[in-house]
Structures are given as C-alpha cells and as structure tokens.
Amino acid sequence: xxxxxxxxxxxxxxxxxxxxxxxxxxxxxxxxxxxxxxxxxxxxxxxxxxxxxxxxxxxxxxxxxxxxxxxxxxxxxxxxxxxxxxxxxxxxxxxxxxxxxxxxxxxxxxxxxxxxxxxxxxxxxxxxxxxxxxxxxxxxxxxxxxxxxxxxxxxxxxxxxxxxxxxxxxxxxxxxxxxxxxxxxxxxxxxxxxxxxxxxxxxxxxxxxxxxxxxxxxxxxxxxxxxxxxxxxxxxxxxxxxxxxxxxxxxxxxxxxxxxxxxxxxxxxxxxxxxxxxxxxxxxxxxxxxxxxxxxxxxxxxxxxxxxxxxxxxxxxxxxxxxxxxxxxxxxxxxxxxxxxxxxxxxxxxxxxxxxxxxxxxxxxxxxxxxxxxxxxxxxxxxxxxxxxxxxxxxxxxxxxxxxxxxxxxxxxxxxxxxxxxxxxxxxxxxxxxxxxxxxxxxxxxxxxxxxxxxxxxxxxxxxxxxxxxxxxxxxxxxxxxxxxxxxxxxxxxxxxxxxxxxxxxxxxxxxxxxxxxxxxxxxxxxxxxxxxxxxxxxxxxxxxxxxxxxxxxxxxxxxxxxxxxxxxxxx
DNA sequence: CAGATCCGCGCC
DNA sequence: AGGGCGCGGATCTG
Numbered sequence: 046x047x048x049x050x051x052x053x054x055x056x057x058x059x060x061x062x063x064x065x066x067x068x069x070x071x072x073x074x075x076x077x078x079x080x081x082x083x084x085x086x087x088x089x090x091x092x093x094x095x096x097x098x099x100x101x102x103x104x105x106x107x108x109x110x111x112x113x114x115x116x117x118x119x120x121x122x123x124x125x126x127x128x129x130x131x132x133x134x135x136x137x138x139x140x141x142x143x144x145x146x147x148x149x150x151x152x153x154x155x156x157x158x159x160x161x162x163x164x165x166x167x168x169x170x171x172x173x174x175x176x177x178x179x180x181x182x183x184x185x186x187x188x189x190x191x192x193x194x195x196x197x198x199x200x201x202x203x204x205x206x207x208x209x210x211x212x213x214x215x216x217x218x219x220x221x222x223x224x225x226x227x228x229x230x231x232x233x234x235x236x237x238x239x240x241x242x243x244x245x246x247x248x249x250x251x252x253x254x255x256x257x258x259x260x261x262x263x264x265x266x267x268x269x270x271x272x273x274x275x276x277x278x279x280x281x282x283x284x285x286x287x288x289x290x291x292x293x294x295x296x297x298x299x300x301x302x303x304x305x306x307x308x309x310x311x312x313x314x315x316x317x318x319x320x321x322x323x324x325x326x327x328x329x330x331x332x333x334x335x336x337x338x339x340x341x342x343x344x345x346x347x348x349x350x351x352x353x354x355x356x357x358x359x360x361x362x363x364x365x366x367x368x369x370x371x372x373x374x375x376x377x378x379x380x381x382x383x384x385x386x387x388x389x390x391x392x393x394x395x396x397x398x399x400x401x402x403x404x405x406x407x408x409x410x411x412x413x414x415x416x417x418x419x420x421x422x423x424x425x426x427x428x429x430x431x432x433x434x435x436x437x438x439x440x441x442x443x444x445x446x447x448x449x450x451x452x453x454x455x456x457x458x459x460x461x462x463x464x465x466x467x468x469x470x471x472x473x474x475x476x477x478x479x480x481x482x483x484x485x486x487x488x489x490x491x492x493x494x495x496x497x498x499x500x501x502x503x504x505x506x507x508x509x510x511x512x513x514x515x516x517x518x519x520x521x522x523x524x525x526x527x528x529x530x531x532x533x534x535x536x537x538x539x540x541x542x543x544x545x546x547x548x549x550x551x552x553x554x555x556x557x558x559x560x561x562x563x564x565x566x567x568x569x570x571x572x573x574x575x576x577x578x579x580x581x582x583x584x585x586x587x588x589x590x591x592x593x594x595x596x597x598x599x600x601x602x603x604x605x606x607x608x609x610x611x612x613x614x615x616x617x
Numbered sequence: 618c619a620g621a622t623c624c625g626c627g628c629c
Numbered sequence: 630a631g632g633g634c635g636c637g638g639a640t641c642t643g
Binding site: 279295296297298316317320324325352359360361362363364365387388519557558559560 | 623624625626627628629
Binding site for chain 1: 630632634635636637638639640
C-alpha cells in the first residue's frame, strides 16, 4: 500500500502514480448518479481492493509504481472523470482469470485466503458508484494478498517471462478500454441522422416503421399476395414465400439472393433497411451517443480466446454504413490503422514457419504465397489458410489445406496438432500462455456429456477440436494486438503536451481486433502514424522474439472514418 | 408476463 | 460438418 504522505489539495488533474498517500478527488461519475459529485479520498485509506507496488526495472518506460486493483472498470472511469491518468496497473480480476486457466501455472499457488472470492468476481458495472461498492467488498478482499499470490504463481512458472508479458498487456488493455470509453469516438449526430433520413425517411413515432421501410414491407406483401404479412416474422414469411411458389429452407439473405422471384429484391432491401433501423438507428443514437461522442463499453479479454468483447453499443460490430458519422473534431484528424492478414502472420510467427514468414514479408501475405509458387492464386492462398485456421474439412478450402500442408508444414502442423489435442480432450495454449476453457467446462455447459450416442459425442469432440485449432491462433493474435495497444498508448501519451489532459492529446478512440483509430490534432497526425507503426514493430518483437514476422499496416489519415481505405479487404 | 432461446445479421 | 463475438425481434417456456 502507499505511504501516507499528505500534501496539499490536488490540482484538477492529478497524476496518480506520483501521489502515494496524497488526496485525490474521485468523482462518482456514471449511471444515474450525479457526475459532478466529487469526493476527497485519502489514498492511504482506499479500500483493500487497491494497492500499490514498485515497478520492476525494465517494466515500463517511466518507472514509478504500478497500481494494483481488483478491477480497472471499477476504479478507472471515476479517476478519468476526475482528470487522473494512471500510467500502469495490474488488474487482479483479469490476471487471475488468465492464471487460473494457464497450463504452465501451479494452481495450488493460487489458493489461499479469500481465493474463491477472487475467483467469483464479476466484471464491475460501469454505473456502479465506485466508493460504495468498493467499501462493501473490501471487508473481505485484500489486493496486496492476492497480488502476492499472483506474483508468486508467475515466478514459479516455467513460462514466467511470457506470462508476465501477457498479464502486463492484459492490464494495459483494461486501461485503454476505460480511456476509450471516457474519450469516446467523435460522432456527428447530424451526419448520422441525415443518413438515416435519406435511407429510411423521417424518424417515426415509437413502435412504428419509418416511411421507406414501411413502403418496402408493403411491396413485399403485394408481391407475395399476403396482405398483413409481418416480414420480421420468419415462420410467416416462410409460409408466404411457399404460398407464392418459392420453396426455401430458411429466410436468410444468402438464401433469398438465390431465388428467382420478383420479391427477392424488395425483400433483401427490407432486410438491409430493417437492420440499419433496429441496430444503428435513432434509438441507438439516443442510447450510445452523448456530448458528440459514441461511448461503447468494452470488455477486454471478454471472449474465451482473449479477444475483446463489447457489452454496450455494439462497438465491435457497427457496420460500415454509419461510419461516415465518425468525424474528427475541427482541427483534428483520425488516424485509422489495421493489420493486413493478422492471423496468418501470427501463425507464421508462433509456428516458426520460415516459409510462411517469408511470404509475410510484403504488404500482402497471400500474394507472397503466390509469388513463392505455393499456390496459383490469392484466392487459393486465402481459402487454404482460413480453412486451416477454422478447420474446414471439405470443399475447395479443404483441398487447399491438404496441398499447403506440404508446403508449410510447421504452420499447418501447429493448427493441426491443436485440433488433435482438442479432439483428445486436452486443453491448448496461446504463445504467451493463455489456456483455453476445458472440454467439460465453460466451453460448453450443455449436458451432452452423458454418452447419448457415440455419434453425438464424436461431433462434440470435433467441434471442440475446431475450437482449440482456432483458439491458438486467434488467442495469440489477441496477445499481439494487446501489446500493440499498450505500447501505442504510451507512445501517444508522450507525444502530447506535458500538461494536456488525455482528451487534449492524441488518444485512442476505437479498437476492433486488428484495427485502431486515433483521434489526433492535425499537426500531430504524421507523428501518430509513425508511432502506430513503431508500436506494431515493437509488439512483433515482444511476442515473437525468436521468430520475427512483419506486421505491415494499412494506415489512413482522414476526417471521417468512412474515408479510411482498407486495401487489405476483409481477410484474416 | 418475464426470462430464456433461436434466428439472422453485423463485425473480425 | 467453419472459429470468436453482440444485438434486436420473434418465439418459446415456465
């Protein structure tokens, strides 16, 4: 815990890491609580959920302490609201989750006082008033005790260095997530609403369809001869289609696209408009955009593979259609960067496949495979690699896998071995040591376990094998991305003016698996581009130390997100 | 009637 | 016989 050194009342902006024992102002911002309520908190009196530890040499760029707390999402939003930026932290909940599944960790070292309470911690809710909830839990939990346990478990592991890197990257990701929600994506509601009005018509009263969507529904009804049909009802739509002589098995767009009937066009148009209206329409604006910012809620490592998920705002799935509303502030620009073919590159690095690493040297890995004579076309290369990583067993993709296995034995052998391990019921791990959920555990709770029939059990095993096959690559890609984010975060901070708050400097506003968006003052945009690229190089070195692989970026400097070019397409 | 589940769609 | 997610509406279930 921090020493109790009391100093005068804080400035509005306080660098928490420099203030052991100092008083900071912590707002109970968020939710229905008054965001202006600010309390004085003596750091020495913070609940046991928060501790402080000296940072080891070489652990960070600036030295200084590392804040250790139960959950970044519990503390950091309020600190950010009070103008406090935390340089580094250790998120005990996230890290315990990693360690408790890591095959290279002696699980007995994680047991002890209150250990099961730490296991049971749910992610903090963003609207939870920070001080109340913490006070209740702190009677039981002691961050310093849990921290010591985790440090001990890491130190005793044969994979200590990689695990330490993973935990640091994971914790930094948690800081990034909170900072991105705090800053938000600059969002032009007027642009978004104009787009909605153009495609859907004026905003309808609650419960009604907008005019153009309603007209589209009417066209569908007329063409099917089914007045009163609700196109949103799958059973009704299916029945109406059959009455009209269209024999289809389901109502998916992909299926409708292949039928020959005049209703296909308006029906597909209906589906598209309906999705825009329900997913990213006016209601979405009301709920997720405030103060000219889109503020989704991220869950770092929210998925089993370590990828982020998002439980608010649909941050990880908002369509290209509305990205034109993400517009930089006046005098600012957006730097949009994504990695072309992240997962194949990660596979090359983690497997040490020199042939695939050679193909990865250019901006286009698939073209690199063509140039090396491994495949006839880009398309074949893509099919083969995606097939190998997803477990395709048939069709063109399956055939490509067979041929490429001979050409790239290490890379294709690695995913194949991961699949076989899964089929045997074994867990697998990422390069930095994250373990996958066990076969009987959270991967699939459904009680298919009793040997219903041998066939079902076999299918179950193979599904798990496909999961473990993909896990090793997707999970390691997530680790690379976390390192990229963590390093970029520090670089952006150093780029800003010494006294400027987070939002006054170049800062991350969006992250989506292999893509970042930085909001930056126009005069710093070029410098940001350089830092984004440098961070990608640094991440590659950190994660794939012994087998370097290139991670070239597609970078755009734009006013609107919609202008960002994506030469890499949708692969990986 | 609330809550769980399914479907279809979007993103990677 | 293709991996990971979230979301909204319709439908099913207790």
